Amino acid sequence: MVLTRVVGMDRSTEARDTARPPAPALRVALVSGLDSTERSRVSRMIAGVPAEDAPTSDITDETEDSAEFALVLAEHVLAAAHAGATGRTVIELDAEADVMEVGFVLETELEGRRNEGPPAELHDLVTVARVRDVHRWLLSAAPAPAVDFVTAESLASQLEFATVVVLADAADVSPGQLRSTVGLVQRLNPDAAVVTSVATARQPTGWPGGRGCARRLGRRMGWTRALAEPDLPAASWNGVDVLVFRDPRPFHPDRLFDSVRHRLVPDQVGRIARSRGLVQLATRPDHHGSWRSAGDTVSLDPTGIASWDPDAPIGQEMVFFGEHLDRDEIIAALHACLLTDDELLAGPTSWRRYGDPFPAWPLHHDH
Structure with a gap:
């Protein structure tokens, strides 16, 4: 079940924007974050009303599918717009919601129905994060709880997919912690x-956002830019490094799995806070996998990208972000996972017999 709280739907905020051209009837700000107290505090500030005065309503739906829930959410937003709601409305997402999927689907649905009446648009994607959480789950070399495979990935995704990141506890942490968090x-x-004073959320004009913000973010996340713009500076930025790895050869899955466990770890290569990319396993040569890591968690999920697709990468395209990364050691560890010349010459029939400890992907059928 996904729970969403709508804050300030009945309040007009047009007075803030008198210098701008005529705006859509309803501008939506999606607010995500792990900490419900901080998330709610910032949501009410953005809505421009005191906590005790903010009109709120809860939207629940009996589904754990974020895309389906986004469609339900779109119906509520459009119904409010057609009923005369104006200005900015703030929608606070539950911590378990996939903000990227909700954002893309909600934006697409609102755009596709602009001609039905007073329009609404997704205007802002706001992540409320605590510096302490960023360090605990992504930057600290200390192991994360072994039973939690969700929190680090949720936090990293929320930081990646936001027009504004509010660091709610910035005033309460050390300058070093704040610097490395901002750098990440x-x-x-x-x-x-990046907002380091929660009080500025009371006047959110001038924030980067606007119509089409979800699509723009999807094209310009840090890892996609690192792959598309090889001239981006690789030097440490507020203490955080970036490393791009490319190679046309497939990975041997057993060796890659072993490397994740024993070589790509903080005491060997520095703290890899986040990595993203597209990878190809020798045992699954027909399709690329979506690689992502966040802190101590790693996932390799199927994509719809076939190896023969003209836009598909050849082999591996991966980007690593972290503190004090040992570039040579990371590259050496990954190179050791690639097929050797003899293995490559053996061909796909031989590759399919390799051990593959990664979770199986659903069978893909092309029609």
């Missing part, structure tokens, strides 16, 4: 505004 956010999401 800037690496993961170069276009985001």
Whole structure:
């Protein structure tokens, strides 16, 4: 079940924007974050009303599918717009919601129905994060709880997919912690505004956002820019490094799995806070996998990208972000996972017999 709280839907905020051209009837700000107290505090500030005065309503749906829930959410937003709601409305997402999927689907649905009546648009994607959480789950070399495979990935995704990142406890942490957190956010999401004073959320004009913000973010996340723009500076940025790895050869899955466990770890290569990319396993040569790591968690999920697709990468394209990364050791560890010349010459029939400890992907059928 996904729970969403709508804050300030009944309040007009047009007075803030008198200097701008005529705006859509309803501008939506999606607010995500792990900490419900901080998330709610910032949501009410953005809505421009005191906590005790903010009109709120809860939207629940009996589904754990974020895309389906986004469609339900779109119906509520459009119904409010057609009923005369104006200005900015703030929608606070539950911590378990996939903000990227909700954002893309909600934006697409609102755009596709602009001609039905007073329009609404997704205008802002706001992530509320605590510096302490960023360090605990992504930057600290200390192991994360072994039973939690969700929190680190949720936090990293929220930081990547935001027009604005509000660091709620910035005033309560050390300058070093704040600097490395800001550096990581800037690496993961170069276009985001990083807000270190919660009080500024009371006047959110001038934040990067606007119509089409979800699509723009999807094209310009830090890892996609690192792959597309090889001239981006690789030097440490507020203490956070970036490393791009490319190679046309497939990975041997057993060796890659072993490397993740024993070589790509903090005491060997530095703290890899986040990595993203597209990878190809020798045992699954027909399709690329979506690689992502966040802190101590790693996932390799199927994509719809076939190896023969004209836009598919050849082999591996991976980007690593972290503190004090040992570039040579990371590259050496990954190179050791690639097929050797003899293995490559053996061909796909031989490759399919390799051990593959990664979770199986659903069978893909092309029609």
